[in-house]
Amino acid sequence: MRTGAGAGHTGYLHEAICYDSDEHLLDVVVPFLLGGVAAGEPTMVSFGPRNAALVQDALPAGCPVMFLAGGEVYARPAGAIRAYRTLLGEHVDAGAGQIRIVGELLPEHFGACWDWWARYESAINHAYDEFPLWSMCAYDARSTPSHVLADAHRTHPFTARPLGEHAANSEYTDPETFLLENRPEIADPLQQRPPAADVLGPPPDEARQVVRAVGEGRIGDARIDDLTLAVSEIVANAHRYGRAPVRMRVWAADGRVVVTVADTGRGPKDPYAGLLPATSENSAGFGLWIAHQVCDHVSMQRGTDGFTIRLTVGS
Template identity: 70%
Template sequence: MRTGAAADHTGYFHEAIRYDSDEHLLAVVVPFLLGGVAAGEPTMVAFGERNAALVRAALPTGCPVTFLTGGDVYARPAGAIRSYRRLLTDHVAAGAGQIRIVGELSRESLGATWDWWARYESAINHAYDEFPLWSMCAYDTRTTPPAVLADVARTHPRTAGPHGRHEANPQYTDPEQFLLENRPAPADPIQQAPPVADLRDASPAEARAAVRAADDGSLPAAEVEHLVLAVSEAVTNAQVHGHPPLRMRVWRGAGRMVVTVADRGPGPRHPYAGLLPVAGGGATGGTSAGLGLWIAHQVCSHVSLHRDPDGFTIRLTAGPPHTG
């Protein structure tokens, strides 16, 4: 049985909290959590350390709210979707009629890597819609860039406010449209230098060899091999589903590597490619394209997808992503 503002809703009830003070945040979050506890619903918080401490202090002693480790949950968008779907499935199997979660992304996620987190916020409207989930995503308007706040309105059907306010966002955009828009990622400073490798129409084997040859030992071996796998998948997808010519470039910096794979095709036609293990992720369909992008999103520290009149480019990062 659904309760609260989501009582008459089927599927995912997705709201943003755009707050401008600690008091504003708590005025929305505390009643939301206490309402879940009173209804006997699984009720969870996935905040960073500071805001989690604020909420803990505001709740009654012994209040049975579960605090998740936000940094672990939100390490990568595709991993977050996978983890939450597993969590939601377990709660539904245990008989939950509604599940309440309030969460936030790290401040670093709102910078240079926001492009893939914006895709996450849009995609979960579909990815979680089979579950009786009511969640709120918190954004501090004092520190969140205006462009990010504009995307928040486009990816959340509603905004929650103090005093039980729940307002529709007129800017909300259907994920099937939002996810296929061109969302250029900010340039990575590492790309200002000449690439250490620049290959034309490379085979997957040549692409793998180029990444391994560029390794200077400053990255853990496992991360290098993850990048090798992601690059191999990207090159294979470009060959099978894209349009020639194919160009692959590799940049290396202290403790990180960036690889771009570009072709003249339109890129994945499936809006959820990369975030969900969908079939038909390539320009002309095909299960391998969808799985290849999904694998890349699982193992890289940042993946950006860019379309322009010249074609499609995927950028893959190993090591700490650019956050400036």
């Protein structure tokens, strides 16, 4: 049985909190959490250290709210989806009629990697919709960039406000539309210089060798293995599902390697490709999903001249 704003709601109820003071945040979050506890629902917080402490201090002593390690959960979008789906499934299997979570992305997510976190916020409207989940995602309006707040309204059907108000977001865009749009891509500083390798039409095994030769000594052996696996999958996808010519370029500096793979096709039709596991290993989505698991950033751009994936490992 669902309670609060979730009463009568089927599937995922996804809300944003765009707060302008600590009091504003607590006025929304504390009643939300206490309502879940009173109803006997699994109730969780996935905040960074500052806001986690703020909420913990505002709750009654011994309040059985679970505090998750937000920094670990939000390491990569595809990993966060996988972890949350596992967690939600366990609670449903244990009989939960509704699950409440309040979480936040951290300021470091709002920089050069925001494009894939914006895709995450959109994709979870579908990825979690099989669960009786009611979640709130907190954004500090005092410090969050304006374009991030704009995406928050486009990816959350509702905004939660004090006094139990839940306002529909008129800017909300369904995931099937949002995810196929080009997100603004911030140029990587390494790409301002000529690439260390520029290869036309490499087969996957050659692509792996080139990336390993350029990247060795720049990042650790385990990260090179991750990157060469991802590159192999993406190059194979470009040959199999894209359109020739396929072009791979590689840039490297100490601690960081960037690879782009471009073809003249339109890119994957599946809007969730990379963020959700592919239904078959014989699909473009399988390689994209692997890349999203092992790289530190994956961006995708569709243009009139084709489709480009950028893979980044290191910082």
